[in-house]
Amino acid sequence: MKQLIFFKKTLLFAVLFPLHAIAIDFKVGDLYYNILSDNTVEVTQRSQLSGDIVVPETVTHGDRTYIVTAIGDGAFIYCSDLTSVKLPPTIKSIGYRAFFECTNLASIQLPMNIETIEEGAFEECTSLREIELPEKLTYLGDNAFMACYNLMSVIFHSGLTTLGEDVFWKCGLTSVVLPEGLTTIGNGAFIFCENLSSVTFPNSLSSIGQQSFDGCNSLTSIILPKNVKFIGDFAFGGTNITSLYCKAVTPPSCEREILNISQYDKCTLYVPENSEKKYSEIFPWSEFGRIESLSVTGIGHIDVSENSKEIKIKDGRIYVNGIHEGEFVEIYDITGRLVCKSQGTNFEVPASGLYIIKIGQSIVKLNVVL
Numbered sequence: 001m002k003q004l005i006f007f008k009k010t011l012l013f014a015v016l017f018p019l020h021a022i023a024i025d026f027k028v029g030d031l032y033y034n035i036l037s038d039n040t041v042e043v044t045q046r047s048q049l050s051g052d053i054v055v056p057e058t059v060t061h062g063d064r065t066y067i068v069t070a071i072g073d074g075a076f077i078y079c080s081d082l083t084s085v086k087l088p089p090t091i092k093s094i095g096y097r098a099f100f101e102c103t104n105l106a107s108i109q110l111p112m113n114i115e116t117i118e119e120g121a122f123e124e125c126t127s128l129r130e131i132e133l134p135e136k137l138t139y140l141g142d143n144a145f146m147a148c149y150n151l152m153s154v155i156f157h158s159g160l161t162t163l164g165e166d167v168f169w170k171c172g173l174t175s176v177v178l179p180e181g182l183t184t185i186g187n188g189a190f191i192f193c194e195n196l197s198s199v200t201f202p203n204s205l206s207s208i209g210q211q212s213f214d215g216c217n218s219l220t221s222i223i224l225p226k227n228v229k230f231i232g233d234f235a236f237g238g239t240n241i242t243s244l245y246c247k248a249v250t251p252p253s254c255e256r257e258i259l260n261i262s263q264y265d266k267c268t269l270y271v272p273e274n275s276e277k278k279y280s281e282i283f284p285w286s287e288f289g290r291i292e293s294l295s296v297t298g299i300g301h302i303d304v305s306e307n308s309k310e311i312k313i314k315d316g317r318i319y320v321n322g323i324h325e326g327e328f329v330e331i332y333d334i335t336g337r338l339v340c341k342s343q344g345t346n347f348e349v350p351a352s353g354l355y356i357i358k359i360g361q362s363i364v365k366l367n368v369v370l
Contacts, residue, residue: 024044025041025061026061028059028060028061030049030053031043031053031055031059032044032045033059033061033066033068034072035066036069036070039064039065039066039067040066040067040068040069040070041059041066041067041068041069042068042069042070042071042072042075042095043055043068043070043071043072043075044072044073044075045072045073045074045075045076045077048078048079048081049076049079049081049082050079050081050082050083051081051082051083051084052083052084052085052086053076053082053084053085053086054085054086055068055071055085055086055087055088055091056068056088057088057089057090058090067090068088068090068091069090069091069092069093070091070092070093070094070095071087071091071093071094071095071098072095072098073095073096073097073098073118074095074096074097074098074100075095075098075099076098076099076102077097077098077099077100077101077102078100078101078102079099079102079105080101080102080103080104081104082099082102082104082105083104083105083106083107084105084106084107084108085099085105085107085108086108086109087108087109087110087111088111089111089112089113090111090113091111091113091114092113092114092115092116093114093115093116093117093118094110094114094116094117094118094121095118095121096118096119096120096121096141097118097119097120097121097123098118098121098122099121099122099125100120100121100122100123100124101123101124101125102122102124102125103124103125103126103127104127105122105125105127105128106127106128106129108128108131109132110131110132110133110134111134112134112135112136113134113136114134114136114137115134115136115137115138115139116137116138116139116141117133117137117139117140117141117144118141118144119141119142119143119144119164120141120142120143120144120146121141121144121145122144122145122148123143123144123145123146123147123148124146124147124148125145125148125151126147126148126149126150127150128145128148128150128151129150129151129152129153130151130152130153130154130155131145131151131153131154131155132154132155133154133155133156133157133160134157134159135157135158135159136159137157137159137160138159138160138161138162139160139161139162139164140160140162140163140164140167141164141167142164142165142166142167142186143164143165143166143167143169144164144167145167145168145171146166146167146168146169146170147169147170147171148168148171148172149170149171149172150172151168151171151172151173152172152173152174153173153174153175154168154173154176156177156178156179156182157179158179158180158181159179159181160179160181160182161181161182161183161184162182162183162184162186163178163182163184163185163186163189164186164189165186165187165188165189165209166186166187166188166189166191167186167189167190168189168190168193169188169190169191169192170191170192170193170194171190171193172193172195173190173193173195173196174195174196174197174198174218174342174343174344175196175197175198175199175342175343175344175345175346176190176196176198176199176200177200177344177346178199178200178201178202178205179202180202180203180204181202181204182202182204182205183204183205183206183207184205184206184207184209185205185207185208185209185212186209186212187209187210187211187212187232188209188210188211188212188214189209189212189213190212190213190216191211191212191213191214191215191216192214192215192216193213193215193216194215194216194217194218195218196213196216196218196219197218197219197220197341197342197343197344198219198340198342198343198344198347199213199219199222200223200317200346200347200348201223201224201225201228201348202225203225203226203227204225204227205225205227205228206227206228206229206230207228207229207230207232208224208228208230208231208232208235209232209235210232210233210234210235210255211232211233211234211235211237212232212235212236213235213236213239214234214235214236214237214238214239215237215238215239216236216238216239217238217239217240218240219236219239219240219241220239220240220241220242220243220338220340220341221241221242221243221244221245221338221339221340221341222236222239222241222243222244222245223245223247223339223340223348223349223350224244224245224246224247224248224252225247225248226247226248226249227248228246228248228252229248229252229253230252230253230254231252231253231254231255231258232254232255233254233255233256233257234256234257234258234259234260235258236258236259237257237258237259237260237263238260239259239263241259241263241267242266242267242268242338243267243268243270243337243338243339244258244267244268244269244270244288245270245294245339245350246269246270246271246279247272247294247350248271248272249272249275249278250275250278251271251275251278251279251282251285254283254284254285256284257284257287258284258285259284261287264284264287264288264289265289266289267288267289268288268289268290268291268292269285269288269290269291269292270291270292270293270294270350271291271292271293271294272293272294273293273294274293276291276292276293279291294350294351310322311357311364311366313366313368313369316348316349316368316369316370317346317347317348317349318331318346318347318348318349318355318357318366318368319345319346319347320345320346320347320357320359321345323343323345323359326343327343327359327360328341328342328343328359329341329342329343329344329345329347329357329358329359330357330358330359331347331349331355331356331357331358332355332356332358333349333353333354333355333356334353334354334355334356339355349368349370351370352368352369352370353367353368354366354367354368355367355368
């Protein structure tokens with residue numbers, strides 16, 4: 001079904017967005033421009049470009065100099081031989097499918113002043129491996145990085161409030177730390193990210209769309225923050241979650257199922273103290289095989305081995321430096337319960353208390369205060 005939707009979206013784009021319909025006012029060098037105002041222009045689409053492209057901060061046409069403030073809709077669409085793009089700090093927006101199917105685009109540094117990245121902006125940029133989103137970005141449009149199969153790392157900043165639908169569909173992400181300030185994760189945002197083994201949610205998050213993490217079969221544990229109010233249908237379907245920690249005292253509202261029906265018996269739900277009864281009486285929370293309290297009690301003897309990694313605690317999170325490729329970090333609470341297992345470097349824990357961090361043969365005990 002998802003493949004069919006993807007095809008339909010691409011076909012619809014071809015019908016509704018013919019290249020000859022794009023406005024062009026003048027050309028300077030290899031780039032074409034559309035005038036937006038008396039002193040601003042956007043880069044617009046006209047011909048195939050290849051290699052390394054530098055978009056200037058200003059451009060002069062006739063007796064007037066314009067500031068380049070946007071990458072317009074389809075500006076570099078189908079430029080499959082484009083390898084890198086350097087954008088000026090004056091850019092404020094990237095338009096609809098601006099870099100669609102730039103399959104050899106391996107490097108682009110997004111200026112920190114960009115406020116919006118529109119639908120499908122980098123869809124099918126299959127050579128992208130990492131991206132840092134702008135500090136001023138508030139909205140990341142639907143399908144923005146859809147089918148970027150080799151995209152392994154995304155750095156988010158705190159200005160972002162909304163992730164659109166299917167934004168990271170089938171990307172190669174392994175670990176995600178979502179920024180404080182994010183309130184909404186759109187439907188299918190991380191669907192089919194099969195390598196994604198760790199997700200850190202911000203306390204600001206209130207809504208998780210349907211199938212947001214469906215098919216992320218490397219996920220084994222999730223910690224939901226206390227302010228989550230809504231979870232869409234099958235948000236975590238198709239995962240391998242065995243531990244779901246929900247910090248909300250009042251059970252979040254759900255459309256129908258959170259997991260696939262076959263997953264509930266294999267998954268333990270951990271909720272705040274004295275909230276177990278609330279969860280056990282409301283569908284689909286009542287479907288979980290076990291519902292237990294988040295409280296951590298009892299301390300056993302732990303032998304701490306010599307550790308070659310740098311481990312820090314900051315703002316209630318655990319940071320691990322010096323992780324080698326392919327090396328996993330396992331975090332257990334003091335009852336021996338696995339909280340998370342990931343190749344990431346930044347981890348959230350569900351409650352204050354003692355935790356055991358295992359990296360290869362090294363074991364460290366830490367006290368975390370939230």
